Amino acid sequence: MNKQSTPRDMVRAASTVGIHEGYMPGFGNDFETEALPGALPEGMNSPQKCNYGLYGEQLSGTAFTAPSHQNERTWCYRIRPSVKHSHRYEKIDVPYWKSAPCVDPDVISLGQYRWDPVPMTDERLTWITGMRTMTTAGDVNTQVGMASHIYLVTESMVDEYFYSADSELLVVPQDGRLRFYTELGIIDLEPKEIAVIPRGLLYRVELVDGPARGFVCENYGQKFELPGRGPIGANCLANPRDFKTPVAAYEDREVDSTVTIKWCGQFHVTKIGHSPLDIVAWHGNYAPCKYDMRNYCPVGAILFDHPDPSIFTVLTAPSGVPGTANIDFVLFRERWLVAEDTFRPPWYHKNIMSELMGNIYGQYDAKPQGFVPGGLSLHNMMLPHGPDREAFEGASNANLGPEKLENTMSFMFETRFPQHLTPFAGNEAPLQDDYIDCWESLEKKFDGTPGKK
Numbered sequence: 001m002n003k004q005s006t007p008r009d010m011v012r013a014a015s016t017v018g019i020h021e022g023y024m025p026g027f028g029n030d031f032e033t034e035a036l037p038g039a040l041p042e043g044m045n046s047p048q049k050c051n052y053g054l055y056g057e058q059l060s061g062t063a064f065t066a067p068s069h070q071n072e073r074t075w076c077y078r079i080r081p082s083v084k085h086s087h088r089y090e091k092i093d094v095p096y097w098k099s100a101p102c103v104d105p106d107v108i109s110l111g112q113y114r115w116d117p118v119p120m121t122d123e124r125l126t127w128i129t130g131m132r133t134m135t136t137a138g139d140v141n142t143q144v145g146m147a148s149h150i151y152l153v154t155e156s157m158v159d160e161y162f163y164s165a166d167s168e169l170l171v172v173p174q175d176g177r178l179r180f181y182t183e184l185g186i187i188d189l190e191p192k193e194i195a196v197i198p199r200g201l202l203y204r205v206e207l208v209d210g211p212a213r214g215f216v217c218e219n220y221g222q223k224f225e226l227p228g229r230g231p232i233g234a235n236c237l238a239n240p241r242d243f244k245t246p247v248a249a250y251e252d253r254e255v256d257s258t259v260t261i262k263w264c265g266q267f268h269v270t271k272i273g274h275s276p277l278d279i280v281a282w283h284g285n286y287a288p289c290k291y292d293m294r295n296y297c298p299v300g301a302i303l304f305d306h307p308d309p310s311i312f313t314v315l316t317a318p319s320g321v322p323g324t325a326n327i328d329f330v331l332f333r334e335r336w337l338v339a340e341d342t343f344r345p346p347w348y349h350k351n352i353m354s355e356l357m358g359n360i361y362g363q364y365d366a367k368p369q370g371f372v373p374g375g376l377s378l379h380n381m382m383l384p385h386g387p388d389r390e391a392f393e394g395a396s397n398a399n400l401g402p403e404k405l406e407n408t409m410s411f412m413f414e415t416r417f418p419q420h421l422t423p424f425a426g427n428e429a430p431l432q433d434d435y436i437d438c439w440e441s442l443e444k445k446f447d448g449t450p451g452k453k
Contacts (some may be wrong), residue, residue, distance in 0.1 A: 022186065023244035027226055027289065033185070033248040034077075034281035045075045054280055055081045061198055061223065061286035072223070074184070074284025079252055085202070085259055085276035089268040092260070094128060098422050099166065099265030100136035100145050100220070107426035109135075109418065112385055114435035115425070117174075117374025118150045120211050125154045127178075127205035128162055128260055128267075131216070134376060134425040135356060137417035138326075140166050140220050140265045144319070145417045146327050148356050149216040150376070150429075153178065156206035159255055161276055163202040164262040168219040170315070170329060171195045172411060174360050174374050176212025178205055183279045184287050185246025191360060192409065194329075195290040196224055196315075202259065202276055203288075213374060215358045217413045221326035224315040232299060238314045242295040245287050251275040293409065296331055301339045309346060309412075319416060328353075330412040332364065337403045344403075345395050348386030354419045355379045355412050362408035366391050370432060371410075377435070381418050388438040 024031050034040040039054060041047045046056050054077040061072035103109075118132060130152040138145010147167075153176070171178075173191045180187040180195060182203040189195050191214075197203065226238060253275040260269045296314060300306055309330060317327040337344045345366045357364075357377045364371050366387045371377060379385040387395065425431075 022247055023290075024247060025241050025244060027238075027240035027243040028285055029240075029245070030283070030285045031245055031287060032281075032283035035248040035250055036280050039077055039281035040283060041077070050077055052280065054078060057081050059200060059284075059286055061200070072284075072286040074282050074286040076183070076279045077281040079250070079278035079280065080274070080276075082202075082276070084274075085272055087270045087272060089261070089270050092267050092269050094131070094267045096133060096424055097128070097131040097149070097262070097267070098133040098136055098147065098424075099140040099218075099262075100138050100147060100420070102133070102136040102147075102422055103420050104423050104426070107421045107423055109380060109420045110383070112377075112379050112383055112436055113421070113425075114371065114377040114432045115375055116372065116430040116432060118152060118213070118429055120152060120213060121154065123154065125152050126157050126160065127151065127153055128157075128160075130154065132424055132429070133422045134429065135378060135419035135421055137354065137415050137419045138220060143220050144326065145220050146413065146415050147218040147220075148376075148413050148419070149218065151212070151214055151216055153205065153207060153212045157204040159257040159275075160260070161202055161204045161257060162260045162262075163200060164218070165200060166218070166220060166262050166264065168199050168223055168317075169197040170217040170219065170224060171197065171214065172216070172358065172360070173212065173214040174358070175214070176210055177208035178212050178214075179208050180205055180288070181249075181251075181277055182246070182288050183277055184282055185249045187246055187288055187290050189290055192294055193290055193292050194314075195288065197288050198223070198286055201288060204277075215376075215411075215413075217327060217329065219317050219327055222318050224317050224327070224329070227313045227316045227328075236297040236299050238291065238296055243289045243291050245289045248279065248281050249277075250280050251277045293331055293333060296333060298331075298333065298335045300335065300337075301342070304340050304342050306339055306342060306344065321416070324416050325353075326415060326417075328412070328414040330414060332408065332410045332412075334408055335405055337405060340400060342400070343395050344398075344400075345387045345391050348384065350382050350384045351379075352381055353414045353416055354381045355385075355414050356419060357410055357412045360409040360411065362406075362410075364408060364410045365405055367438070368394075370435065370438065378419060378421075386439075389441045389443075392442065
């Protein structure tokens with residue numbers, strides 16, 4: 001195994017536990033992995049001297065005294081302690097990446113909105129400079145709420161690294177593949193997969209095969225976790241075994257580099273003389289992971305009616321109010337519809353939750369026209385929404401035999417907070433000005449004749 005790596009390549013190594021193509025299975029597991037044999041201390045965290053001249057360091061994702069079932073931390077054994085990856089900071093401007101609160105008095109957030117895909121560009125954009133914030137909610141300084149973004153990436157980060165001290169990032173690719181070189185290992189990510197990057201974890205992002213576009217949910221609050229299944233029981237929805245965490249990999253390179261940090265909504269950069277991706281071994285439960293959404297097993301009604309859309313929750317970030325999430329990540333994928341005497345698309349409703357939807361591919365059943373792959377819609381809290389006329393008429397008059405929804409994958413970032421449009425969302429992103437008109441042609445069908453349907 002070669003200890004020295006090239007600028008575009010990391011040393012990959014076998015884990016001390018079973019691997020699946022460079023990943024370890026399980027959600028929230030306590031993992032251990034080493035890129036050099038014997039780099040991981042046996043039976044202790046902080047030996048007087050670590051093997052290979054490594055430094056021991058703990059990365060904490062929760063307070064030290066958090067309940068044991070919620071406590072998250074990872075012990076890292078690295079070439080340099082992370083204080084060597086930090087120097088004097090210079091504040092920089094990243095104009096399109098916004099944090100809550102971001103309330104522009106000239107932008108109206110009250111309304112039902114839909115956007116076409118933000119077009120790709122010839123402009124040179126990295127993971128940092130290509131982030132385009134669409135909505136913000138809550139307050140990054142008090143660690144509640146979220147922001148939603150579109151990312152456009154046209155070039156890889158070279159000797160440039162980033163981490164967010166503010167937030168956990170849920171990444172949803174829509175077009176193009178990305179490779180995340182993180183302190184704890186490598187994640188390859190493509191459309192139909194998601195990745196979760198913990199707060200405080202340092203990484204760089206490279207393109208795999210050309211420009212990339214997708215969605216990001218920036219979570220300021222409690223970490224994402226698997227939702228409680230309640231009466232569903234132990235199986236279906238997203239199963240823990242399908243989440244994959246990377247094995248240890250590291251760089252040992254002396255090269256001028258920059259580290260950009262997002263802290264309290266501001267961006268700062270520091271210069272160092274080496275790669276900071278130097279963790280040779282680690283163990284713990286605070287780590288990045290990815291999940292293939294084609295493994296998501298939806299459940300639903302098998303006789304009549306259909307359950308609330310919360311039945312499609314993949315991950316949830318809880319709030320202090322039981323059952324009312326800081327964020328729910330909800331997935332609408334291919335599935336069978338079999339309910340009898342039932343209006344099968346989502347019904348008309350108003351909701352205390354704010355719903356931002358994105359289309360990964362295909363056609364969404366409640367909006368057969370206009371909601372295209374790469375597009376977004378926002379139905380803010382307590383604003384009515386539901387199927388357009390075409391969807392209503394089709395579902396009301398359909399032959400209700402078993403029907404499979406094919407070629408469809410959309411998602412929702414749902415939060416208990418109102419989502420405020422950024423100036424980019426209100427003024428620059430390709431807003432569909434006529435979206436509100438999709439309900440204009442709905443007809444009055446009332447007939448007071450007794451027994452009339």
